[in-house]
Amino acid sequence: MKQSTKALDRDKLRQFLNLAAILAAFGINVWANIAPLNGLTIGAISNTFFREVLIVPANYAFAIWGLIYLGLLSFGVYQVLPAQAQNPSLRRMGYLLVVACLAQIAWVFVFQYQWFTLSLLAMLGILLPLLGVYRRLGIGTNRVSRLEKWLIHIPLSIYLAWISVATIVNVALTLYSLGWNGWGIDSQLWTAIALVAGGAIAAIVTMGHRDIAFVLVFVWAFVAIAVRQANIFLIATTAAGLAIALILFLVFSILRRQNSRLPSP
Template sequence: MKVNRDGLRQWVNFIAILAAFGINVWANIAPWRGLTMGEISTTFFPNVLIIPANYAFAIWGLIYLGLISLAIYQVLPTQSNNPRLRQMGYYLAISSLSQIIWVFLFQSQLFALSVMAMVGILVPLILLYLKLGINLTNLPSSQRWLINFPISIYFAWISVATIVNVASALEIADWSGWGISPPVWTAIMMVVGAIIAVIVIWQRRDSIYGGVFVWALVAIAFRQGQNPTLAVIAGVLAGLLVIIISISKKAKARRKRI
């Protein structure tokens, strides 16, 4: 029997995205170990300074709104032969499966292993972002909103989450930080994150990706209200990213007019 490869890809991605969404909802409504994701973070990582304020995690609502919209769009019969969706392959399915594994590991308080699962989410998203050439070509608005936007925002937040996850795992492992104080390490990690955002913003003119980092840095500044130095550093980095995003958008508009 001949397998419909396009149909298989469509439904695997569709089911995987919905399954990851369902597991994330379950983990925050009826966690099997009794603690929600936020409660685990508050309980085990009160000293991890790079964790954003709790409100920042509301971005998951927007992420899954985008991903579910993408899941529905790509599963439509009319999109089975869409060459761009064919390029998407199973990368989102792999990321979604890794997301499910990450939830179980994090809920089980296996924080070092959860970093490996987080990398399992991040790497397919990097490959997908590069393969689809996000923001490198002009596309119909439907593809910009239903393909580029969901992938950019998901990729950006997982980039942030990977930094936070690594910092949390090192905290649990009682890492000494090579004698460098936690506030200094936090500042270093924020600068590294901002540099990554600048590279993506400038190379791809991706204001969505950069905007997610602004969101995270502002939330870090709010959480560090009792630590003025870190709050100011986070605020300044967020402000610089806003300026770079603005310059990038103007450069993109100018290039379109030429």
């Protein structure tokens, strides 16, 4: 009985910390836009200091944070319900999302104070725990109820996908801030290479997980990059081409999966 009580207490602590971390990350994000630290919002820093970085998406792309936090808040409320205290999937997730949210808060502070190298480290502090969550929950591979899919898997998948895109962008911003010259290779070519690398990540996830939400986030980002860099042929065509290719690849993967489930004649 004592061991069962301790396990229940640990579950309650995990539930509370997950919800608290999500609320804290959301609150800091709102605060950073309403009353920006160091006088500049994240968007203003991006548009001022990094307007020449070609992989930054159009401003409208960052509206996805509204969807991300809506999903995370829905997840936070769902997982804190008494009925979910002993949910084995949530137990496997542990405190990884808490770590990611704390790193998210740290990223806001260091980026707004323009410590861009530290911002990359903070971004990795978000990415790596989210990768652990993705693997532990088996998102895209483990079968779950429709409710768990919409309140657990999809919100966390969208969050991971956007952080994956943001990490690629953050690498480019950090290198630019350090004055890296690209070893003499044209910045447009480096940007195209980075886009292809991002597309490869999304394609691998599609093959292994058939995760629609994850792939569509990359499509959203690529379209936004193509829109922002519409006057640069190489980048616009690469980004738009990758977006189209990912959609076609996703449709092909879904159809192949459905066909594999059909009974043999």
